[in-house]
Amino acid sequence: MTSVSVRVPAKVNLQLSVGPIRDDGYHDLVNVFHAVSLFDEVTAAPAAGLEVSVEAAPHSRVAIGGVPTDGGNLAARAARLVAGRLGVEPGVALRIRKAIPVAGGMAGGSADAAAALVACARLWDDRDRPVLTRDDLLELGAELGSDVPFALLGGTAIGVGRGERLTPALSRGTFHWVFATADGGLSTPAVYAECDRLREAGERPAAWPRVSEDLMTALATGDAKTLGAALVNDLQPAALALRPSLRRTLATGRDLGAVGAVVSGSGPTCAFLVANEEHAADLAADLDGAGVAEQIVVAAGPVPGATVL
Ligand SMILES: C[C@@](CO)(OP(=O)(O)O)[C@H](O)COP(=O)(O)OP(=O)(O)OC[C@H]1O[C@@H](n2ccc(N)nc2=O)[C@H](O)[C@@H]1O
Numbered sequence: 001m002t003s004v005s006v007r008v009p010a011k012v013n014l015q016l017s018v019g020p021i022r023d024d025g026y027h028d029l030v031n032v033f034h035a036v037s038l039f040d041e042v043t044a045a046p047a048a049g050l051e052v053s054v055e056a057a058p059h060s061r062v063a064i065g066g067v068p069t070d071g072g073n074l075a076a077r078a079a080r081l082v083a084g085r086l087g088v089e090p091g092v093a094l095r096i097r098k099a100i101p102v103a104g105g106m107a108g109g110s111a112d113a114a115a116a117l118v119a120c121a122r123l124w125d126d127r128d129r130p131v132l133t134r135d136d137l138l139e140l141g142a143e144l145g146s147d148v149p150f151a152l153l154g155g156t157a158i159g160v161g162r163g164e165r166l167t168p169a170l171s172r173g174t175f176h177w178v179f180a181t182a183d184g185g186l187s188t189p190a191v192y193a194e195c196d197r198l199r200e201a202g203e204r205p206a207a208w209p210r211v212s213e214d215l216m217t218a219l220a221t222g223d224a225k226t227l228g229a230a231l232v233n234d235l236q237p238a239a240l241a242l243r244p245s246l247r248r249t250l251a252t253g254r255d256l257g258a259v260g261a262v263v264s265g266s267g268p269t270c271a272f273l274v275a276n277e278e279h280a281a282d283l284a285a286d287l288d289g290a291g292v293a294e295q296i297v298v299a300a301g302p303v304p305g306a307t308v309l
């Protein structure tokens with residue numbers, strides 16, 4: 001086989017309820033993931049050793065400066081994991097085309113890891129070796145990061161534990177989103193640490209997270225307005241504390257007619273839910289004019305997870 005290309009979506013968190021910190025340093029979550037039509041693409045081609053190249057996708061203005069091009073890239077780690085499991089040398093050149101903002105709270109690194117798992121498993125698929133099943137890939141994904149299994153699955157799903165134990169959620173129709181990216185990312189561990197600090201300072205211990213009934217009803221009925229009112233992100237106060245300018249971005253989107261406005265995961269990307277495709281185009285133009293974001297991206301969800309092209 002010459003090469004395999006895999007397309008993989010970004011995510012937004014519809015509910016991110018953060019429970020108490022565990023002994024292993026992670027937090028127990030209820031993490032309702034939603035995959036949206038903003039895609040990275042990873043191509044795996046046979047090579048003598050493990051090589052990584054990273055570029056911005058055509059027509060994308062994503063800043064790729066912070067993405068490692070060595071073995072520390074999550075896609076390279078995924079390739080090594082697959083090679084180890086299959087007992088082959090990790091001889092592969094990984095070309096990563098990014099449209100998902102880096103360190104933006106949209107799980108771009110996890111997406112690339114999921115794409116590399118699928119691409120390498122396909123590249124090294126051989127009748128003489130055991131085949132990696134979907135469950136095998138989900139298990140390898142969970143070793144790489146809490147958000148990686150969801151990037152394999154896509155759609156809309158409830159994640160518990162660290163966010164890696166997934167159940168698909170019932171959802172009707174398509175939701176339309178506008179994303180406002182920020183100049184410079186936020187570190188996920190730093191945002192969780194700030195969340196803990198704020199809770200300690202306010203003497204508000206974390207409650208055990210539960211799936212929001214309002215959110216599940218909104219998803220099942222496909223009503224954007226109800227979904228917008230049900231969006232939850234426990235990391236939002238921490239992201240706003242670390243990046244106060246996001247308050248204005250969220251308020252501007254709300255004032256301009258978004259039916260829901262929330263920081264995406266650990267931020268700093270802000271996600272705005274709108275009623276339909278026309279509203280998405282209108283809000284994107286208005287937000288662009290307001291100058292509250294680095295870049296404005298329109299997307300729809302749910303979409304499937306990592307897919308071989
Ligand atoms: C916050 C979320 C929301 O979906 O993603 P982003 O918004 O950053 O994309 C996730 O929980 C991030 O998942 P992911 O980026 O895969 O995190 P990991 O690599 O597993 O962990 C990075 C660090 O985040 C913190 N972490 C992550 C998951 C979790 N349940 N509890 C945590 O406390 C820990 O400090 C950990 O060391």
Ligand SMILES: Nc1ncnc2c1ncn2[C@@H]1O[C@H](COP(=O)(O)OP(=O)(O)O)[C@@H](O)[C@H]1O
Nearest residue numbers: 066073074102103104105106107108109110112
């Ligand atoms: N393939 C990759 N794409 C993006 N970032 C990567 C990748 N591999 C490793 N990283 C590292 O992971 C960090 C978090 O990246 P990312 O997944 O884009 O953000 P987030 O966790 O906010 O969704 C980056 O700052 C970068 O140092």
